[in-house]
Amino acid sequence: MAAPLGTGARARETGHEKQDMQEKDPITPERAEELKLKAKYPSLGQKPGGSDFLMKRLQKGYFDSGDYNMAKAKMKNKQLPSTGPDKNLVTGDHIPTPQDLPQRKSSLVTSKLAGGTHGQV
Amino acid sequence: MAGVAGGGGVGGSNDFQWCFSQVKGAIDEDVAEADIISTVEFNYSGDLLATGDKGGRVVIFQREQENKSRPHSRGEYNVYSTFQSHEPEFDYLKSLEIEEKINKIRWLPQQNAAHFLLSTNDKTIKLWKISERDKRAEGYNLKDEDGRLRDPFRITALRVPILKPMDLMVEASPRRIFANAHTYHINSISVNSDHETYLSADDLRINLWHLEITDRSFNIVDIKPANMEELTEVITAAEFHPHHCNVFVYSSSKGTIRLCDMRSSALCDRHSKFFEEPEDPSSRSFFSEIISSISDVKFSHSGRYMMTRDYLSVKVWDLNMENRPVETYQVHEYLRSKLCSLYENDCIFDKFECCWNGSDSAIMTGSYNNFFRMFDRNTRRDVTLEASRESSKPRAMLKPRKVCTGGKRKKDEISVDSLDFNKKILHTAWHPMENIIAVAATNNLYIFQDKIN
Numbered sequence: 001m002a003a004p005l006g007t008g009a010r011a012r013e014t015g016h017e018k019q020d021m022q023e024k025d026p027i028t029p030e031r032a033e034e035l036k037l038k039a040k041y042p043s044l045g046q047k048p049g050g051s052d053f054l055m056k057r058l059q060k061g062y063f064d065s066g067d068y069n070m071a072k073a074k075m076k077n078k079q080l081p082s083t084g085p086d087k088n089l090v091t092g093d094h095i096p097t098p099q100d101l102p103q104r105k106s107s108l109v110t111s112k113l114a115g116g117t118h119g120q121v
Numbered sequence: 122m123a124g125v126a127g128g129g130g131v132g133g134s135n136d137f138q139w140c141f142s143q144v145k146g147a148i149d150e151d152v153a154e155a156d157i158i159s160t161v162e163f164n165y166s167g168d169l170l171a172t173g174d175k176g177g178r179v180v181i182f183q184r185e186q187e188n189k190s191r192p193h194s195r196g197e198y199n200v201y202s203t204f205q206s207h208e209p210e211f212d213y214l215k216s217l218e219i220e221e222k223i224n225k226i227r228w229l230p231q232q233n234a235a236h237f238l239l240s241t242n243d244k245t246i247k248l249w250k251i252s253e254r255d256k257r258a259e260g261y262n263l264k265d266e267d268g269r270l271r272d273p274f275r276i277t278a279l280r281v282p283i284l285k286p287m288d289l290m291v292e293a294s295p296r297r298i299f300a301n302a303h304t305y306h307i308n309s310i311s312v313n314s315d316h317e318t319y320l321s322a323d324d325l326r327i328n329l330w331h332l333e334i335t336d337r338s339f340n341i342v343d344i345k346p347a348n349m350e351e352l353t354e355v356i357t358a359a360e361f362h363p364h365h366c367n368v369f370v371y372s373s374s375k376g377t378i379r380l381c382d383m384r385s386s387a388l389c390d391r392h393s394k395f396f397e398e399p400e401d402p403s404s405r406s407f408f409s410e411i412i413s414s415i416s417d418v419k420f421s422h423s424g425r426y427m428m429t430r431d432y433l434s435v436k437v438w439d440l441n442m443e444n445r446p447v448e449t450y451q452v453h454e455y456l457r458s459k460l461c462s463l464y465e466n467d468c469i470f471d472k473f474e475c476c477w478n479g480s481d482s483a484i485m486t487g488s489y490n491n492f493f494r495m496f497d498r499n500t501r502r503d504v505t506l507e508a509s510r511e512s513s514k515p516r517a518m519l520k521p522r523k524v525c526t527g528g529k530r531k532k533d534e535i536s537v538d539s540l541d542f543n544k545k546i547l548h549t550a551w552h553p554m555e556n557i558i559a560v561a562a563t564n565n566l567y568i569f570q571d572k573i574n
Contacts, residue, residue, distance in 0.1 A: 028404050028406070029457045029458035029460075030404065030406040030408055030409070030457055030460060031404075031406045032458065033406070033408065033457075033458060033459070033460040033461040034406040034407040034408060034460075034461075036461040037407065037460075037461045037464060037465075038407075040461075040465075044407075064216050065211050065213060065216070067216070068211055068216070068218050072218075109155070109176070110178075110203060111156065111174060111176065111178040111180050111203055112146055112147040112156055112564065113145045113146050113156075113158075113172060113174075113180040113200075113203075113566060114180045114200045114203035
């Protein structure tokens with residue numbers, strides 16, 4: 001599945017990659033991307049599919065419910081339409097006070113898919 | 122096989138001419154996380170279309186009967202019922218949050234006037250009954266018309282209550298709650314062809330349930346190693362065979378699929394068939410395993426094939442051939458040279474779904490920039506379409522889109538670097554019999570119909 005190199009990757013080649021890319025072992029786009037990543041994060045582990053990676057997928061823990069509510073409050077302030085909790089979120093940096101916690105939802109909001117004519121066709 | 126080339130002709134694959142039909146959802150720029158659609162599913166007849174969102178809500182649309190007096194409505198989908206299926210919870214024992222996001226909805230085949238569906242979040246599956254009420258009894262002996270109890274000693278005559286028509290009311294009620302059977306996050310549910318049992322799969326285990334019994338489930342697959350340090354793969358999706366009630370498949374984060382037969386043993390840790398495409402060792406990279414992770418597996422309606430979706434491609438497998446897929450379709454091969462940034466922004470972990478059309482002649486899956494892709498298995502033509510407000514005029518035909526991979530960008534093309542990776546189409550559904558598709562674009566649901574339809 002060899003493909004021609006992109007223009008930027010050549011500069012980041014490390015010593016063990018072969019020099020004559022047009023001949024025997026051209027670097028695939030995937031390998032070029034891998035070199036880019038390793039250049040940015042040299043401490044990145046060798047085995048991405050290994051247990052550390054999977055363990056992170058399986059559990060996202062909090063110290064206790066106060067910690068959880070603080071994390072939720074932080075996320076609300078970020079206003080990202082992201083798909084999940086921030087992986088780099090730090091919790092437990094200070095003891096929560098009632099003002100820090102998000103307000104409890106007073107009533108359940110109907111989905112916008114079901115309500116109103118605005119935007120509906 | 123099929124590249125990025127646009128389909129022949131005007132509309133795309135197999136002479137489909139996809140036209141905009143409807144869009145549901147708000148237009149705001151600021152999308153609330155709760156409004157993000159997380160699952161879309163037609164029922165067996167295609168008359169009902171269910172969506173689940175991150176806020177734990179389910180909205181069901183019903184197709185209107187075609188009506189001579191309103192010829193343009195042509196079977197439009199309108200809101201039928203909506204309810205809060207799951208609520209956020211906090212597991213105090215493990216200090217873990219349990220999101221209310223609906224991961225999957227699966228309909229049960231209809232057996233009486235009511236409709237039943239299963240909806241699940243990470244931990245709990247619920248069976249919902251959706252029923253209609255269009256009559257009300259009036260003329261009770263012990264109650265007034267407004268419901269107040271009458272004094273029984275003052276009643277001197279007896280009357281028989283009569284049923285009077287009322288405005289249609291659609292009620293949803295939870296009939297069963299299947300809880301506490303999953304330590305890890307549920308990714309799939311699948312109703313068996315026996316219409317009595319279903320399976321639920323999490324990262325490491327698969328359980329078999331009876332629809333009537335909530336306090337017990339059977340564990341049929343367990344891949345948890347004795348020592349978690351030895352964990353190398355997780356279960357990513359599972360599905361029952363459409364006709365053989367003893368057969369199911371599950372896919373893994375390593376790009377493999379295992380087919381299991383429940384007749385062979387109670388615990389199906391040993392597969393009956395193992396599907397894996399041999400890898401070219403020279404092309405291996407840090408990303409290889411991540412992009413080979415299968416995000417969805419779906420049997421064809423015929424039951425002869427199954428389709429898997431990994432990060433860059435869709436593969437069709439013949440159940441009789443384990444060593445390689447029979448067809449491979451590239452969804453967005455141009456992303457292969459962007460894997461570094463896609464890893465950094467976590468997009469490389471996005472889980473795209475895929476679906477078959479009713480006759481198994483075409484398949485569809487989503488991509489970025491609100492693009493979705495369709496492949497015709499017979500003609501091998503493919504097309505890229507976009508779900509956008511700009512092309513949302515009534516019955517407007519969708520124009521094929523093209524991504525420019527390098528060199529000079531032609532007029533209507535979009536370059537890879539201009540793609541919006543926040544606009545992902547992860548969930549799509551195809552009507553079981555007709556050419557009607559539902560595409561979830563973040564918080565909006567688009568419905569497209571084939572013109573000839």
